[in-house]
Amino acid sequence: xxxxxxxxxxxxxxxxxxxxxxxxxxxxxxxxxxxxxxxxxxxxxxxxxxxxxxxxxxxxxxxxxxxxxxxxxxxxxxxxxxxxxxxxxxxxxxxxxxxxxxxxxxxxxxxxxxxxxxxxxxxxxxxxxx
Numbered sequence: 001x002x003x004x005x006x007x008x009x010x011x012x013x014x015x016x017x018x019x020x021x022x023x024x025x026x027x028x029x030x031x032x033x034x035x036x037x038x039x040x041x042x043x044x045x046x047x048x049x050x051x052x053x054x055x056x057x058x059x060x061x062x063x064x065x066x067x068x069x070x071x072x073x074x075x076x077x078x079x080x081x082x083x084x085x086x087x088x089x090x091x092x093x094x095x096x097x098x099x100x101x102x103x104x105x106x107x108x109x110x111x112x113x114x115x116x117x118x119x120x121x122x123x124x125x126x127x128x129x130x
Contacts, residue, residue, distance in 0.1 A: 013113045017080045017088055020049050020121070024080075046124035048079050050093055050102060056117030066092045066107040077102060079127060086113045093127060104129040 024047060053062040053076075063074045078090040079102075089110050093102040104127050 013116055013119060014083050014086060014088065016119075017083045017113075020051075020080050021083065024048055046126055047130065048093075048102065048127040049124050050122040050127075051078050051080060051090075052076055052120040052122065053078060053090075053111070053116050054118045054120070056115055059117055062111075062116075064090075064092050064107070064109055066094070066105045068094060068103070068105045068107070075105075077122070079104065081108065087111065088113055096128065099126075099128075101125045102127045 054060065055062060061076050062078075063076045064078075065072065065074055073094075075092050075094055077093040077095060079093055080088060081091050082089040087110055089108055092105045092107040092109070094105060096103050102125055
């Protein structure tokens, strides 16, 4: 069992996730100039920074089941929705093969960040159905 005594550091992940939430909420009102929270030129309109999560003790990618429009499956793509101390709420995303973005499901899960060993931020994307 993962906990703060044997693996994972949910505190540092919580800080990163809270920053991502702020970026996602900023939308078109994101700062520019020196305050811009990214490097380079952004030509893509994005509303989400998709994330992959990895288990703390095995480094296996987290996969969660979903039900979307009557179809079921498993996805490893998530959107951070909320952080409350060391727990985070994620929305399950589906890759949208025709647009290269993602589609949001109405499937959520809460995880103790001590059980997350690492996360991978994917390219910012436009997520439909939010």
